[in-house]
Amino acid sequence: MKTVFLSYLLALLPVTLMAQKPVPVKPRILISTDIGGTDPDDNQSMTHFLMYSNLFETEGLVSSPSYGYGTKRHLLDMIDLYEKDLPKLSQHLTGYPTPDALRTVCKQGRQGAAPVKGYTTATEGSDWIISCAKKISEQPLWVLVWGGLDDLAQALHDDPTIQTKIRVYWIGGPNKKWSANSYAYIAQNFPNLWIIEANGSYNGFFSDNGVPDSLRNHTYHDRYIRAAGHLGKDFRNYYKGNIKMGDTPALLYMMDGDPTDPGKESWGGSFEKVDHSPRRIFTTGTTLADTVGVYSVMEFHLKGPKATIPADSACFTMTVQAQIGEQKWPGYYLGNGNYVILYIPKQTETLTYTIRSVIPGFPQQHGKFVVNNNWPGKRGAADYKLGPNWYTDRDNPSLFDGRQQGGKTVLKWRSAVLLDWAKRWAWLY
Known part of the structure; x- marks a missing residue:
């Protein structure tokens, strides 16, 4: 049947x-x-x-x-x-x-x-x-x-x-x-x-x-x-x-x-x-005045203590509050007191984040930013140039x-x- x-x-x-x-x-x-x-x-x-x-x-x-x-x-x-x-x-x-x-x-x-x-x-x-x-x-x-x-x-x-x-x-x-x-x-x-x-x-x-x-x-x-x-x-x-x-x-x-x-x-x-593929580099905390395009690469660079860990070690966490809930992302040590994390937003929304580490003296950071629906959007100086x-x-x-x-x-x-x-x-x- x-x-x-x-x-x-x-x-x-x-x-x-x-x-x-x-x-x-x-x-x-x-x-x-x-x-x-x-x-x-x-x-x-x-x-x-x-x-x-x-x-x-x-x-x-x-x-x-x-x-x-x-x-x-x-x-x-x-x-x-x-x-x-x-x-x-x-x-x-x-x-x-x-x-x-x-x-x-x-x-x-x-x-x-x-x-x-x-x-x-x-x-x-x-x-x-x-x-x-x-x-x-x-x-x-x-x-x-x-x-x-x-x-x-x-x-x-x-x-x-x-x-x-x-x-x-x-x-x-x-x-x-x-x-x-x-x-x-x-x-x-x-x-x-x-x-x-x-x-x-x-x-x-x-x-x-x-x-x-x-x-x-x-x-x-x-x-x-x-x-x-x-x-x-x-x-x-x-x-x-x-x-x-x-x-x-x-x-x-x-x-x-x-x-x-x-x-x-x-x-x-x-x-x-x-x-071009959009890329934004931030060396200070972001606010609601900062708008990035969806799918854009965001680099957060931080200065902190000179840690005795290998370069490229995951050593801090970026906690993001999004519409789907809380997500945690690893950040990395570049050496000589330099730290970085790459983040890519996937949809239009306003995001709030906190950056923390257990490393003594690490600069805790809070921020917000707005994600718009423009891809790839306007050109920026740090964008990846594509073939x-x-x-x-x-x-x-x-x-x-x-x-x-x-x-x-x-x-x-x-x-x-x-x-x-x-x-x-x-x-x-």
Whole structure:
């Protein structure tokens, strides 16, 4: 009965929404994910990837949790579910990778954010990025970053030559906040990297604005997934089955048309070039007279006692009071009595913070500042100057979805994506 019901629903799907133009050649991809961390949307996105994995040459699945305690084990658990559903998926399409092939490319990356210099020591994951990037191929390696940039920054530091061999699609936004140090390192030292920095566009994938009732976040599961296969039964463990999947646009971008052209319309969004990344440096406390742009790098420099600790040691804390609650961020010692912390705000709001340390004589500091919704906004003397292949969310006001810049470039295709996915869920009954 379930199969009959789903077949009936799928027959009603509006074909006019199916605007996907398949990518001509299977792209080489490596996914860096913070799956198992604090946000379970990576599990949802991994489910989607596995069900579409026949479309890619998957060369790496790297566990890179800037925050939280995700591990490679979380990737392997998802592949175990995929293995159980693979016989049904393979009845409909060829080209699915074997579970063992996927397990082989699972690697453990850095757990926790990089220190202020942006890198530390190599990980299994960062080494694997280098290894895959240096393979002889006519295609670039597409690195799809669903979390922090820490393993990518480490790989670029350890072998700068890979900069010309990779293309990056990064889900920024809050992930940019969690990996401020590695972002600053890449922007400062690798401005010619080919990268899509998606800070706002990806939000369009979990927006319900103008979406039909059957495809809304809280209804899609019960209408199309329910308990379809082992992946479907597991899906309800994340947000009770409500759709978020904020990382999925990185994958969608690789499924639709020509990924070498960020300016085109695609399931994963449409982007424009950006030639600077805003950076503000503060040497005194901030007040409500200080306004910074969303997603901007803020550097707080402090003078204090000459501590007998190694440079780049985390030694003080910035406690920020935001709309989502209190968050704590580590600050670092630069040596010779100099201290610094990098912070990146992720949304428009007024923030209050306190800076404290247990180091005797450390200058405790309080402050406030205002975050506006301008990205990248006006130029500043301290901005990172970016090369010709750095792309970001379109700043056309008509493409904002609420306050999310470029959100409509993804939201436009959300129904088409979910209806296409519904076909594959039907295969698992």
